[in-house]
Amino acid sequence: MPPREPIVELTRVSKVYRQGKLEVYALRDLSLEIEAGEFTAVCGPSGSGKTTLLNVIGALDRPTSGTIRIEGQDLGEMGQRERSHLRRDRIGFVFQAYNLMPVLSAYENAEMVLSLQGVEPEVRRKQVMRVLTEVGLEGLEERRPDELSGGQQQRVAIARAIVSQPAVVLADEPTANLDSVTAIHLLDIMEKLYRERGVTFLFSTHDPRVMERARRLIRVVDGQIESDDRREDDRGAP
Amino acid sequence: MDIWKTAWRNVLRSRRRTFVTVSAMSFALWVMILYSGLVAGYLRDMEQNILDLEIGDLQVHAGDYRDDPSLYARIDDPEALMAPLRARGYRASSRLLAWGLAAGEESSAGVSFRGLDVAADADVSRIHEHVFAGSWLDPGEPHGVVIGRRLARMLGVEPGAEIVVLSQGADGATAADLFEVRGVLQSVGDATDRAGVFMTAGAFRELFVVPDGVHQIVVRRPVDAELEVAATAVAALAPGLDVQTWRDIMPTLASLLDSARGAIVAMFFIVYLAIAVLILNAMLMAVFERIRELGVLKALGVGPAGILGLMLAEAGILTAMAVVIGVALGIPTLWYLAVEGIELTGIAGMSMLGVAMDPVWRAELSLAAVFPPIGALVAIVALAVLYPSLKAAWIDPVRAIYHR
Ligand SMILES: Nc1ncnc2c1ncn2[C@@H]1O[C@H](COP(=O)(O)OP(=O)(O)O)[C@@H](O)[C@H]1O
Ligand SMILES: [Mg+2]
Numbered sequence: 001m002p003p004r005e006p007i008v009e010l011t012r013v014s015k016v017y018r019q020g021k022l023e024v025y026a027l028r029d030l031s032l033e034i035e036a037g038e039f040t041a042v043c044g045p046s047g048s049g050k051t052t053l054l055n056v057i058g059a060l061d062r063p064t065s066g067t068i069r070i071e072g073q074d075l076g077e078m079g080q081r082e083r084s085h086l087r088r089d090r091i092g093f094v095f096q097a098y099n100l101m102p103v104l105s106a107y108e109n110a111e112m113v114l115s116l117q118g119v120e121p122e123v124r125r126k127q128v129m130r131v132l133t134e135v136g137l138e139g140l141e142e143r144r145p146d147e148l149s150g151g152q153q154q155r156v157a158i159a160r161a162i163v164s165q166p167a168v169v170l171a172d173e174p175t176a177n178l179d180s181v182t183a184i185h186l187l188d189i190m191e192k193l194y195r196e197r198g199v200t201f202l203f204s205t206h207d208p209r210v211m212e213r214a215r216r217l218i219r220v221v222d223g224q225i226e227s228d229d230r231r232e233d234d235r236g237a238p
Numbered sequence: 239m240d241i242w243k244t245a246w247r248n249v250l251r252s253r254r255r256t257f258v259t260v261s262a263m264s265f266a267l268w269v270m271i272l273y274s275g276l277v278a279g280y281l282r283d284m285e286q287n288i289l290d291l292e293i294g295d296l297q298v299h300a301g302d303y304r305d306d307p308s309l310y311a312r313i314d315d316p317e318a319l320m321a322p323l324r325a326r327g328y329r330a331s332s333r334l335l336a337w338g339l340a341a342g343e344e345s346s347a348g349v350s351f352r353g354l355d356v357a358a359d360a361d362v363s364r365i366h367e368h369v370f371a372g373s374w375l376d377p378g379e380p381h382g383v384v385i386g387r388r389l390a391r392m393l394g395v396e397p398g399a400e401i402v403v404l405s406q407g408a409d410g411a412t413a414a415d416l417f418e419v420r421g422v423l424q425s426v427g428d429a430t431d432r433a434g435v436f437m438t439a440g441a442f443r444e445l446f447v448v449p450d451g452v453h454q455i456v457v458r459r460p461v462d463a464e465l466e467v468a469a470t471a472v473a474a475l476a477p478g479l480d481v482q483t484w485r486d487i488m489p490t491l492a493s494l495l496d497s498a499r500g501a502i503v504a505m506f507f508i509v510y511l512a513i514a515v516l517i518l519n520a521m522l523m524a525v526f527e528r529i530r531e532l533g534v535l536k537a538l539g540v541g542p543a544g545i546l547g548l549m550l551a552e553a554g555i556l557t558a559m560a561v562v563i564g565v566a567l568g569i570p571t572l573w574y575l576a577v578e579g580i581e582l583t584g585i586a587g588m589s590m591l592g593v594a595m596d597p598v599w600r601a602e603l604s605l606a607a608v609f610p611p612i613g614a615l616v617a618i619v620a621l622a623v624l625y626p627s628l629k630a631a632w633i634d635p636v637r638a639i640y641h642r
Binding site for chain 2: 081087089098101113
């Protein structure tokens with residue numbers, strides 16, 4: 001089997017926040033590879049650097065040092081515009097909250113990335129309807145975010161993140177604002193998309209029941225990887 | 239993402255803010271349309287009065303008249319100019335001018351004599367409509383004169399009274415005669431009010447012994463001819479003669495009218511400044527309230543131009559609503575003020591810079607009165623939304639999304 005090229009590759013990445021004379025290392029010399037088709041959770045206590053990690057991988061934030069490659073492209077060599085296009089075309093985002101445009105319907109929210117990419121309306125429609133069905137929202141397409149439950153809103157966000165078939169979906173604590181039943185249900189949907197569509201997920205959490213579902217669990221403490229475990233049953237899958 | 243659809247829904251979402259900003263903008267626009275129309279109407283009437291009652295659009299004199307305005311500086315053949323002018327749609331009439339003394343029962347005063355071709359003069363001037371007491375000149379009554387209002391008061395005469403006039407004729411001999419005051423004018427302008435003595439051309443020629451030629455030709459241009467264009471056209475037909483526009487003749491007044499018109503525009507910006515502050519505040523609030531949304535949009539790959547477009551579209555929709563409402567209110571109000579006007583009869587004999595005004599103040603209803611307030615509003619809104627919009631466009635997605 002030829003070695004697979006990693007989708008995400010971090011080499012000795014540090015992110016330092018300066019607060020007056022104090023230097024806070026949100027990430028400290030961190031190296032990491034994520035391959036296509038992985039279902040990875042990043043866990044760790046609050047303040048350990050999970051959000052920062054996802055933000056630098058998602059080209060939303062620049063690290064203080066080290067290199068980050070997405071599908072082989074060095075983010076450090078990209079300008080604002082290229083990074084913006086990379087986010088649009090190759091990365092799916094799910095945030096903890098306030099993901100959706102309140103004035104747009106579920107359908108319009110899910111469609112947004114495709115219309116930014118300039119995909120034809122008919123193609124758009126087919127793809128959006130399909131992913132909305134996949135996340136279990138058929139019949140709710142016309143609802144505005146405030147007419148949807150928290151779990152349904154996160155499902156719209158997931159639909160929007162996967163509809164353009166990005167290289168990786170980055171989800172920062174997607175279940176943090178949900179009750180545990182809804183959180184588990186959201187995980188079921190993510191897992192189904194990972195299994196059936198081969199979507200690569202990288203999500204952060206500090207909920208042990210969510211961590212359990214991951215095929216790979218990276219534990220971050222003080223901006224460093226403390227442990228990185230792959231589950232046996234994931235070997236040889238898809 | 240459909241920018242207009244999203245912007246429109248944002249406008250609907252913040253109903254209260256939309257209501258407040260659109261009402262304020264509409265009100266300001268409405269007031270400015272009225273202000274602009276009323277001041278423009280006032281200035282137009284003022285200009286028109288001067289032209290109608292005093293000077294006409296253009297005046298032609300003999301080449302040496304301006305240096306030495308004497309009885310002898312005459313245009314020898316006025317018809318040679320007036321006939322072709324009339325053929326080209328201009329109206330023209332000649333006048334004879336002289337200075338001298340007039341005496342009534344109580345006192346005497348220095349006066350300016352104006353000999354008119356009564357029929358032709360009605361074509362270029364409306365002074366004959368401004369008789370306060372008595373009646374206007376009659377070519378069949380050569381011994382009747384019409385005099386200015388203050389002159390009548392100074393001399394202590396009323397229609398029917400006799401005055402003695404005294405001057406020097408072209409023959410060098412004393413020109414003196416007895417005239418009957420046929421009419422006293424309304425207040426039309428300082429010079430005429432204080433010193434104007436109008437008589438028929440025939441009476442003038444006899445009194446001053448001027449058998450031929452005229453001192454002045456008053457010209458009115460066709461409505462579609464620009465003043466400067468008309469001046470050039472007239473000058474081409476009047477070789478050796480001196481052609482002046484009313485702006486040349488009354489430069490102070492002309493520049494005063496110009497700067498008064500400029501002041502209208504300055505006024506827009508002063509009044510709209512309050513609107514600009516309101517809009518600036520409303521748009522800053524919009525950015526602040528939606529900072530996370532804007533951050534998410536940027537994270538998803540919407541560029542600065544997209545965000546800028548969204549904010550500008552929103553401000554554009556608010557402005558468009560205000561323009562529609564402001565114009566819908568402004569045009570009918572202005573139309574009423576243009577047709578009915580505002581009665582100023584309480585202020586009798588109102589004059590401004592020696593120019594009499596009509597007792598009814600009528601607004602001007604024209605594109606020139608309505609467009610500048612709209613243009614100024616749009617310009618100032620554009621300026622006011624620029625800062626919040628650019629701020630939104632260049633927002634850092636991380637800081638916006640995790641904004642607390
Ligand atoms: N904008 C910032 N300015 C200063 N310090 C920050 C900033 N963002 C994060 N940090 C610090 O970096 C560390 C990691 O934060 P974060 O990545 O949000 O952790 P987590 O998501 O695991 O809770 C924390 O100590 C946090 O206080
Ligand atoms: Mg976090």
